[in-house]
Amino acid sequence: MNTTELSAGANTPERILDIAEGLVQRRGYNGFSYADIAREMSIAKASLHYHYAGKAELGEALIERYTVRFGEALEAIDASLEEAGAKLAAYADLYSDVLRGDRMCLCGMLAAEYETLPDPMSDSVRRFFDLNVAWLARVLADGASAGTLSLEASPVEAAQGLLGALQGAMLVARPYRDPQVFQAVAAQALGGIAVAST
Amino acid sequence: MNTTELSAGANTPERILDIAEGLVQRRGYNGFSYADIAREMSIAKASLHYHYAGKAELGEALIERYTVRFGEALEAIDASLEEAGAKLAAYADLYSDVLRGDRMCLCGMLAAEYETLPDPMSDSVRRFFDLNVAWLARVLADGASAGTLSLEASPVEAAQGLLGALQGAMLVARPYRDPQVFQAVAAQALGGIAVAST
DNA sequence: GTCTATAGGCAGATAGAC
DNA sequence: GTCTATCTGCCTATAGAC
Numbered sequence: 449m450n451t452t453e454l455s456a457g458a459n460t461p462e463r464i465l466d467i468a469e470g471l472v473q474r475r476g477y478n479g480f481s482y483a484d485i486a487r488e489m490s491i492a493k494a495s496l497h498y499h500y501a502g503k504a505e506l507g508e509a510l511i512e513r514y515t516v517r518f519g520e521a522l523e524a525i526d527a528s529l530e531e532a533g534a535k536l537a538a539y540a541d542l543y544s545d546v547l548r549g550d551r552m553c554l555c556g557m558l559a560a561e562y563e564t565l566p567d568p569m570s571d572s573v574r575r576f577f578d579l580n581v582a583w584l585a586r587v588l589a590d591g592a593s594a595g596t597l598s599l600e601a602s603p604v605e606a607a608q609g610l611l612g613a614l615q616g617a618m619l620v621a622r623p624y625r626d627p628q629v630f631q632a633v634a635a636q637a638l639g640g641i642a643v644a645s646t
Numbered sequence: 647m648n649t650t651e652l653s654a655g656a657n658t659p660e661r662i663l664d665i666a667e668g669l670v671q672r673r674g675y676n677g678f679s680y681a682d683i684a685r686e687m688s689i690a691k692a693s694l695h696y697h698y699a700g701k702a703e704l705g706e707a708l709i710e711r712y713t714v715r716f717g718e719a720l721e722a723i724d725a726s727l728e729e730a731g732a733k734l735a736a737y738a739d740l741y742s743d744v745l746r747g748d749r750m751c752l753c754g755m756l757a758a759e760y761e762t763l764p765d766p767m768s769d770s771v772r773r774f775f776d777l778n779v780a781w782l783a784r785v786l787a788d789g790a791s792a793g794t795l796s797l798e799a800s801p802v803e804a805a806q807g808l809l810g811a812l813q814g815a816m817l818v819a820r821p822y823r824d825p826q827v828f829q830a831v832a833a834q835a836l837g838g839i840a841v842a843s844t
Numbered sequence: 845g846t847c848t849a850t851a852g853g854c855a856g857a858t859a860g861a862c
Numbered sequence: 863g864t865c866t867a868t869c870t871g872c873c874t875a876t877a878g879a880c
Contacts, residue, residue: 460863478676479762481855495864497857550761560758562820563748564677574821600837601830608818608827609834613807616814620806622760623772629806632799636807639798640838658845679873693846695875 461499463489469510473551477507477561477569504566511572514554515579518542522583532591533642536610539584540634543614547627556615581607588641597641606641613637659697661687667708671749675705675759675767702764709770712752713777716740720781730789731840734808737782738832741812745825754813779805786839795839804839811835 458466467488471480482503486493500506525538546553555576562570584607591597599606617633656664665686669678680701684691698704723736744751753774760768782805789795797804815831 475762476674476676476759478674479759482857483854492865493856494858494866498863501857503856552758556817557758559817559820560750560755561674561677564673570821577818577821601834605830606834609811609815609831612814612818612827612831613811613835614814615817616810616812617807619754619757619813619817620775620810622757623768623775629810632803633807633810636799636804636838637811637835640834680875681872690847691874692848692876696845699875701874 464496464499464506465510465513468506469514469554470549470551472507472510473546473554473557474549476557478564504569507566507569508572511555511558511569511576515572515576518576519579522579532587532594532597533638535587536584536591536638536641539587540614540638543618544627544630544634547618547621547630550622550625552618552622553615556618559615577611580611583607584610599641610637610641662694662697662704663708663711666704667712667752668747668749670705670708671744671752671755672747674755676762702767705764705767706770708752709756709767709774713770713774716774717777720777730785730792730795731836733785734782734789734836734839737785738812738836741816742825742828742832745816745819745828748820748823750816750820751813754816757813775809778809782808797839808835808839 464485467485468480471484482493482496485496496506500509521542522539525535529535529538543553555573558565558569558573559577562573565573581604585603588597588599588606588610589603592599592603601609614634614637617630617637620633621627621629662683665683666678669682680691680694683694694704698707719740720737723733727733727736741751753771756763756767756771757775760771763771779802783801786795786797786804786808787801790797790801799807812832812835815828815835818831819825819827
């Protein structure tokens with residue numbers, strides 16, 4: 449996913465989000481503080497509260513921006529690729545981008561911390577997953593009716609399976625600090641569904 | 647996995663581990679405190695330090711006990727089942743037990759928080775994964791040479807894929823608070839490998 | 845072994861000057 | 863918008879009585 453910090457000349461609220469996003473993806477919501485952001489920006493802690501009233505509001509903004517970006521990436525895949533298998537491969541690539549710098553998917557990390565999140569944040573995490581499952585289920589159903597994919601479960605169940613496998617791939621790859629582990633896991637998840645690459 | 651708190655008459659160090667284990671599985675290492683344990687045990691915070699000098703030592707003890715238990719469960723599977731597919735199903739059941747009470751695998755949770763853990767803890771998490779991958783790779787290789795499983799990757803890669811899929815299944819099931827989601831994801835991960843149920 | 849008391853630090857957050 | 867100063871609360875951890 450294109451979460452890249454091309455924020456050289458970005459405004460302050462965006463730069464805060466960029467830095468906070470990386471911190472959450474690496475250390476989790478409960479593993480970073482305003483002091484971490486302030487240090488990295490060479491700004492005072494108190495200044496951050498001007499842009500985001502509290503940590504909960506910052507967290508919400510983080511998920512909101514991330515979900516919008518992800519949704520746009522999914523639309524871009526729909527616009528540029530036809531075949532379902534190719535779309536799934538592109539989907540997996542979205543995540544392999546994330547792995548650089550020992551990150552996880554923002555919402556995968558927050559799913560682990562789910563029980564400790566403020567309610568608005570946990571609701572937003574769930575919506576991110578809903579978005580992913582809905583998109584995947586549609587692509588899988590299309591592939592199945594076109595005959596290029598074979599599903600052994602319902603499209604929604606298969607979609608949950610794919611999402612889970614990819615999120616899990618990022619999770620277990622962390623202790624090994626080896627992107628290859630993610631690639632192997634992802635390839636296997638996709639391979640279980642693909643039938644013909646035409 | 648049988649992590650059940652049958653610790654009615656257990657001694658204090660074990661009861662501390664039981665409660666801390668549940669807290670980490672639900673809230674993460676950075677999401678609980680000595681105060682949480684003390685409250686649940688109706689004991690003073692300071693008393694906990696007599697049994698575990700610091701949070702890091704408690705965390706190490708947690709992973710150590712969990713890994714030993716898990717290893718014993720794997721040995722029990724080896725002792726009671728012959729066919730590789732049946733062993734894999736029993737392995738998945740180990741995790742579905744964990745899900746009760748909105749928990750994750752202890753080490754799956756710690757893998758997310760990996761970058762924030764004290765070194766001895768992160769090393770132990772990695773050892774837990776190594777143990778799992780080694781066991782799974784052996785079972786998969788046995789199944790492949792017996793002809794009951796078909797592998798499209800090396801045994802180790804397939805093992806990583808299976809581990810990742812199951813850990814991911816626990817992760818994405820959390821926002822839905824629905825064990826069925828885990829079951830669907832797990833079934834799909836296993837289905838991608840099974841060939842003949844004889 | 846468990847307690848009370850407390851140290852010392854860092855968290856998130858606010859007030860008010862500039 | 864950003865700063866300094868400060869508040870309050872919780873955290874991990876220790877000292878020492880019982």
